[in-house]
Amino acid sequence: MxxxxxxxxxxxxxxxxxxxxxxxxxxxxxxxxxxxxxxxxxxxxxxxxxxxxxxxxxxxxxxxxxxxxxxxxxxxxxxxxxxxxxxxxxxxxxxxxxxxxxxxxxxxxxxxxxxxxxxxxxxxxxxxxxxxxxxxxxxxxSFSFEGALQRSGIALRNVDAGRNVPMYVTSLETCPAGPFGGPLVVSMRSFAPADAIRAIVLSERYPLAHGAPVHIGEPAAIGIADLAKPDFGDPPAMAAGDIPVFWACGVTPQVxxxxxxxxxxxxxxxxxxxxxxxxxxxxx
Amino acid sequence: MxxxxxxxxxxxxxxxxxxxxxxxxxxxxxxxxxxxxxxxxxxxxxxxxxxxxxxxxxxxxxxxxxxxxxxxxxxxxxxxxxxxxxxxxxxxxxxxxxxxxxxxxxxxxxxxxxxxxxxxxxxxxxxxxxxxxxxxxxxxxSFSFEGALQRSGIALRNVDAGRNVPMYVTSLETCPAGPFGGPLVVSMRSFAPADAIRAIVLSERYPLAHGAPVHIGEPAAIGIADLAKPDFGDPPAMAAGDIPVFWACGVTPQVxxxxxxxxxxxxxxxxxxxxxxxxxxxxx
CATH class of the missing domain: 3.40.1640.10 (PSTPO5379-like)
Incomplete structure (x- = not known):
């Protein structure tokens, strides 16, 4: 051709x-x-x-x-x-x-x-x-679900702060196939708790944009020692009372x-x- | 008649x-x-x-x-x-x-x-x-969404423990109408974080069974001083690593x-x- x-x-x-x-x-x-x-x-x-x-x-x-x-x-x-x-x-x-x-x-x-x-x-x-x-x-x-969140009036802290979303290598393992495998990488967005609930509901509707989150709350539970030190992207911008929400991330295949x-x-x-x-x- | x-x-x-x-x-x-x-x-x-x-x-x-x-x-x-x-x-x-x-x-x-x-x-x-x-x-x-959670394989701690769900008077105010008003009462169910995410997604599909939760995480953020001392129902049965999730409760109209x-x-x-x-x- x-x-x-x-x-x-x-x-x-x-x-x-x-x-x-x-x-x-x-x-x-x-x-x-x-x-x-x-x-x-x-x-x-x-x-x-x-x-x-x-x-x-x-x-x-x-x-x-x-x-x-x-x-x-x-x-x-x-x-x-x-x-x-x-x-x-x-x-x-x-x-x-x-x-x-x-x-x-x-x-x-x-x-x-x-x-x-x-x-x-x-x-x-x-x-x-x-x-x-x-x-x-x-x-x-993740752009599709981020757009849905923003249209729903939910603020994206990193976007408002002009920063890239923070991404972390977790202790969760992907399911291997041949030579491919290794840890799941997640992106983190934090919200007031009521917005976190709405973000979960909305993102679940976008399975081709990583879907619902994989974790919420305590970062250490998935092997993240310090939210302020992401493995990729920028440090998070979090507001008082925010709860961190973690989505599976498209950087995972690069790892x-x-x-x-x-x-x-x-x-x-x-x-x-x-x-x-x-x-x-x-x-x- | x-x-x-x-x-x-x-x-x-x-x-x-x-x-x-x-x-x-x-x-x-x-x-x-x-x-x-x-x-x-x-x-x-x-x-x-x-x-x-x-x-x-x-x-x-x-x-x-x-x-x-x-x-x-x-x-x-x-x-x-x-x-x-x-x-x-x-x-x-x-x-x-x-x-x-x-x-x-x-x-x-x-x-x-x-x-x-x-x-x-x-x-x-x-x-x-x-x-x-x-x-x-x-x-x-709440029975409709509780059934959906159980059919989805998500354990309800209070049901497994043979206890009534714990309910709490919150610092969130309902919208008054005539003589009716006062605080929102919530029920609390706790889950491993990944199950909490699924519980949010599933319960949102049942708007006539209180729908999605109103809060997740820190109880004090909605005026609950001590999870172990509910205002109605039984004290909660929580597992290590659980995150508490709070739904609007049908006891609210009785208050x-x-x-x-x-x-x-x-x-x-x-x-x-x-x-x-x-x-x-x-x-x-």
Whole structure:
């Protein structure tokens, strides 16, 4: 299949500015397509949070076919940290179920390249790395349920503080598959108790955005010694009387990659997601 | 309307034994009708928990018409402690929406009579007290969501310990209506944190059984000084690592009655509920 067919920039209507994209409020797939066109053309490399509102965003993991089967099994066995949205054919950089024009080699604002489980490179395009044995996994992210919380009037402390969400490696083990396994990583958001209850109810409605939390209350119960010292992200912003709530996190597969040490793996840069044509709130 | 028409015992098929009633596993309305016939005939005065499985049970409050309008408004303004299932016409002891043969004067195993807000009497039948100005309110109870939790494999500590659920007067105020008002009363059930999350998700699906909890975690945040000293019910049975979860409680209207001091009020004896023909799990 020709590269020209997979990178059909010329077939798109005239490029729109990033500003124009961000101002589109419709949840229509056209919004996501226009945003991907901007990213594909190299005109947008910022985090995708808040862009193409109403469109489902996804984590990306690209692996060689020889470990892709085990990774598929790992995701299947651990649906809370790794809710699968779509899996490509080997060598095919498209994910048509998530958007007819998606090319995973160019349509995300940033990529992390891992060799033998260690990050070696950051890129904005991975066309040069593409191989006929690569398989792409699109995995749900937390944006959908965070949007639902915010529309429900529930404040997200880290968003209000302009910080990334804090993430922690826990003492909870994922269910292994082949070389993939290791600890569950969680993100933490804290709320007044009544809002924590609403956040649980709302997030449960988004199983492809990690669903209901895995823990609430005492951090030590899941092996977190100090909330102020997250393993990833920024320290939490908590209000007096807040109760911490912990969700399974999409960083978990990156920790599994570090353990499995595949010769090549490519993931999105955190916060720079694959923006899909699917509605963020649609039934799944 | 004749008493004979409202107490149609003779029209029922032959009476069944209490044992036979308890052994019926169908959720069919016939089960509830048979159970009510036993109660009406004076052959059953035990708590109704676990009887007529699958049938919705209800709290009862009977008030004179001159305060019934304010109590209706109180329930409407406080749907979590007082989820209204049905309201009778003044003077009519039937609640046909909940069961064609229901007579609130005889169909509950026990009644509490309040004069000027203070309990003065316990009875198994209130036919002698009936007046043409009395209005009956059927209010949802927690049995529906407790059943859903148990079917989901979530242990109820108090049930396993053979204790009544602990209930507490909180520092949260209900929304007043006329003479009715006062503190919210909550019931507390404690769980391992992961089960607490599931209990929140499940109970939210039962808005007529008090719905999602109102608080989780620190008791002092809602004015509870000592969990070991409930205002009603039995002290809690908690396991190590449990987190307390607090639901709005159907005892709240009885506290509102004590404050409003109507000249007459009749409520069910705690645990001795009105068993209705409606399915406990049905959409509402």
């Amino acid at each position: 020709s590269n020209a067919r997979l990178r059909p920039d010329a077939a798109h209507p005239g490029p729109v500015s990033a500003g124009a994209v961000a101002s589109v409020s419709s949840a229509a797939a056209g919004t996501a397509q226009a945003l991907r066109a901007e990213i594909r053309a190299g005109r947008l490399s910022a985090p995708t949070s808040g862009l193409a509102p109403g469109c489902l965003q996804a984590n990306l993991m690209i692996l060689p076919a020889d470990v892709a089967g085990d990774f598929l099994l790992y995701c299947t066995r651990n649906p809370k940290p790794c809710p699968l949205l779509a899996v490509s054919e080997a060598g095919d950089p498209r994910l048509p179920a998530l958007g007819q024009d998606i090319d995973v080699r160019s349509d995300l604002p940033g990529y992390r390249v891992f060799r033998d489980g260690t990050q070696t490179d950051s890129r904005t395009d991975i066309a040069e790395l593409w191989r006929e044995d690569l398989v792409s996994f699109a995995i749900g992210c 599994a990659i570090a353990r499995a040490r595949p010769e090549l793996a490519v993931a999105h840069e955190p916060g720079r997601m694959l923006v899909t044509d699917l509605p963020a709130d649609g039934p799944v | 004749s008493n004979a028409r409202l107490r149609p015992d003779a029209a029922h098929p032959g009476p069944v034994s209490a044992g036979a009633v308890a052994s019926v596993s169908s959720a069919a309305a016939g089960t509830a009708q048979a159970l009510r016939a036993e109660i009406r005939a004076g052959r059953l005065s035990a708590p109704t928990s676990g009887l007529a499985p699958g049938c919705l049970q209800a709290n009862l409050m009977i008030l004179p018409a001159d305060v019934a309008g304010d109590f209706l408004l109180y329930c409407t303004r406080n749907p979590k402690p007082c989820p209204l299932l049905a309201v009778s016409e003044a003077g009519d002891p039937r609640l046909p929406a909940l069961g064609q043969d229901i007579d609130v004067r005889s169909d509950l195993p026990g009644y509490r009579v309040f004069r000027d807000g203070t309990q003065t009497d316990s009875r198994t039948d209130i036919a002698e007290l009936w007046r043409e100005d009395l209005v009956s309110f059927a209010i949802g109870c 509102a009655i004590a404050r409003a001091r109507p000249e007459l009020a009749v409520a069910h004896e705690p645990g001795r509920m009105l068993v209705t023909d409606l399915p406990a799990d049905g959409p509402v």
